Amino acid sequence: MNIEEKQIEIIEEFSAFDDWMDKYEYLIDLGKELPAIAPELKTEENLIEGCQSKVWVDAELKDGKVYFTADSDAIITKGIISLLIKVLSSQPPKDIYEADLFFVKQIGLDQHLSPTRSNGLLSMIKQMKMYALAYQTKMNG
Amino acid sequence: MIQNIKKIREDFPILSQTAYGKPLVYFDNAATTQKPSTVLDIMDEYYKNYNGNIHRGVHFMSDKATAGFEKARKTVQKFINASSDREIIFTSGTTGSINLVASSFGEKFVGEGDEIIVSEMEHHSNIVPWQLLCERKKAVLKVIPFNLKGELEYDKIPSLISEKTKLISVTHISNALGTVNDIRQIIGLAHKNNIPVLIDGAQAIQHLKVDVQELDCDFYAFSGHKIYGPTGTGVLYGKESWLEKMPPYQGGGEMIRKVSFKKTTFNDLPFKFEAGTPNYIGAIGMGAAIEYVQNLGIENIAEAENELLNYGTKKLSEFEEIVFYGTAEKKASVISFLFNNLNPYDVGTILDKLGIAVRTGTHCTEPLMEKFNITGTVRASFAFYNTKEEIDKLIEGLVKVKKLFG
Numbered sequence: 001m002n003i004e005e006k007q008i009e010i011i012e013e014f015s016a017f018d019d020w021m022d023k024y025e026y027l028i029d030l031g032k033e034l035p036a037i038a039p040e041l042k043t044e045e046n047l048i049e050g051c052q053s054k055v056w057v058d059a060e061l062k063d064g065k066v067y068f069t070a071d072s073d074a075i076i077t078k079g080i081i082s083l084l085i086k087v088l089s090s091q092p093p094k095d096i097y098e099a100d101l102f103f104v105k106q107i108g109l110d111q112h113l114s115p116t117r118s119n120g121l122l123s124m125i126k127q128m129k130m131y132a133l134a135y136q137t138k139m140n141g
Numbered sequence: 142m143i144q145n146i147k148k149i150r151e152d153f154p155i156l157s158q159t160a161y162g163k164p165l166v167y168f169d170n171a172a173t174t175q176k177p178s179t180v181l182d183i184m185d186e187y188y189k190n191y192n193g194n195i196h197r198g199v200h201f202m203s204d205k206a207t208a209g210f211e212k213a214r215k216t217v218q219k220f221i222n223a224s225s226d227r228e229i230i231f232t233s234g235t236t237g238s239i240n241l242v243a244s245s246f247g248e249k250f251v252g253e254g255d256e257i258i259v260s261e262m263e264h265h266s267n268i269v270p271w272q273l274l275c276e277r278k279k280a281v282l283k284v285i286p287f288n289l290k291g292e293l294e295y296d297k298i299p300s301l302i303s304e305k306t307k308l309i310s311v312t313h314i315s316n317a318l319g320t321v322n323d324i325r326q327i328i329g330l331a332h333k334n335n336i337p338v339l340i341d342g343a344q345a346i347q348h349l350k351v352d353v354q355e356l357d358c359d360f361y362a363f364s365g366h367k368i369y370g371p372t373g374t375g376v377l378y379g380k381e382s383w384l385e386k387m388p389p390y391q392g393g394g395e396m397i398r399k400v401s402f403k404k405t406t407f408n409d410l411p412f413k414f415e416a417g418t419p420n421y422i423g424a425i426g427m428g429a430a431i432e433y434v435q436n437l438g439i440e441n442i443a444e445a446e447n448e449l450l451n452y453g454t455k456k457l458s459e460f461e462e463i464v465f466y467g468t469a470e471k472k473a474s475v476i477s478f479l480f481n482n483l484n485p486y487d488v489g490t491i492l493d494k495l496g497i498a499v500r501t502g503t504h505c506t507e508p509l510m511e512k513f514n515i516t517g518t519v520r521a522s523f524a525f526y527n528t529k530e531e532i533d534k535l536i537e538g539l540v541k542v543k544k545l546f547g
Binding site for chain 2: 053054072
């Protein structure tokens with residue numbers, strides 16, 4: 001599946017939830033299931049500083065595709081990361097870099113997270129795209 | 142005693158709304174308090190009928206606004222029992238007040254090698270202005286530590302004081318822990334050594350009786366929005382003897398007597414420190430907020446909030462999964478805690494969806510968090526308009542959090 005198809009899949013999953021508690025329950029489950037990042041990857045370099053929770057993102061390139069791993073000290077944040085990984089991981093760097101992540105708005109994550117928190121979400125996306133851009137440049141070089 | 146809580150809550154229209162379809166439970170009063178109708182109405186009235194720039198106008202509306210602004214100054218003066226309204230300077234808030242002193246007092250009285258003392262539990266607003274001053278003047282910032290209950294270590298203060306100490310600036314009540322500091326002891330000790338003291342009253346002015354003459358503090362800073370007034374308002378109380386000696390802070394209109402390109406002379410107190418058009422309608426709103434508090438009685442407010450603090454602490458203690466931060470003997474109605482080994486963000490996000498507003502994070506006190514070796518807490522802070530039933534909802538919310546996160 002490409003990035004667009006994966007986003008549509010997530011939007012369909014979320015459309016089954018009637019209220020906010022159900023959505024968060026799902027995010028919490030995803031957060032708990034997200035495999036922990038290797039301790040040696042929890043470096044300052046991989047850390048995205050946010051006021052509310054810490055997030056680490058790492059990426060590697062295999063056979064022309066980018067694979068993300070990430071972690072956070074907050075479970076809901078891990079749930080959100082899990083969605084981002086689902087959408088962006090194992091895709092070509094160019095697709096990741098150019099991706100329009102419409103699912104964030106569609107499942108209501110943008111309007112229901114306060115500015116500092118949604119900045120956290122935005123910086124996660126920005127960081128993932130930066131990795132993709134770096135690998136893209138490397139592949140072209 | 143506060144008799145009719147239902148009627149009091151009606152004075153605060155915002156409290157009757159819902160959040161995500163649930164009745165709002167507002168427990169973020171240490172961040173900002175809600176405004177009674179009297180405050181909203183008077184500001185509305187002034188903007189609709191009497192908005193004229195103050196002091197210099199010859200017209201009707203300017204006169205009305207000036208009278209309202211200066212009446213608010215008198216209200217503040219009486220409320221904190223300052224000896225003169227020349228000692229009441231309107232600012233943008235506690236941060237503005239502290240920056241004024243750091244800049245103006247610091248300019249005149251602090252030099253290379255001099256020392257300023259703060260405490261380890263200060264809000265960033267009572268740390269960073271002094272750090273900037275110390276950087277400018279090559280001065281040194283010293284820190285009073287606190288113990289794990291969240292009480293200042295008063296016995297360490299004498300050894301921090303030296304001939305080089307120019308000012309001690311400490312908080313009256315900790316915003317993150319709720320500790321009520323024994324500022325009388327600090328002021329007494331400082332004055333024995335001829336050192337002036339600034340008290341950060343941002344978290345105290347709304348909870349307990351403040352009498353600046355009885356305290357004998359040299360400066361007292363607080364914000365309007367934490368005492369049921371509008372945002373962007375605040376007060377710096379300063380003893381006249383200090384304010385007279387301090388140079389102006391910002392230059393502009395109102396603060397001058399006469400301007401020429403050769404020499405400008407400055408206005409008298411308090412106007413010397415109020416450059417530019419002040420937030421006069423805000424100050425009038427703050428005056429109305431203080432009058433509301435006076436009508437209710439600050440002692441009655443303290444009593445009601447203390448009851449909420451005791452009830453909340455008792456109910457929360459029933460959870461095995463809770464760790465409290467700030468267990469001082471004397472506390473204001475602030476409860477800081479971690480729950481179920483969860484990141485505060487997780488707890489706060491779920492409580493929010495249940496209509497319960499708490500604060501999560503470092504509460505602008507990173508050095509304090511570092512001391513406890515944590516990255517933040519969940520903080521519930523109560524005002525007199527909160528109820529025990531609301532605390533019960535917080536407890537139910539936490540039961541739900543526990544169930545969700547397992």
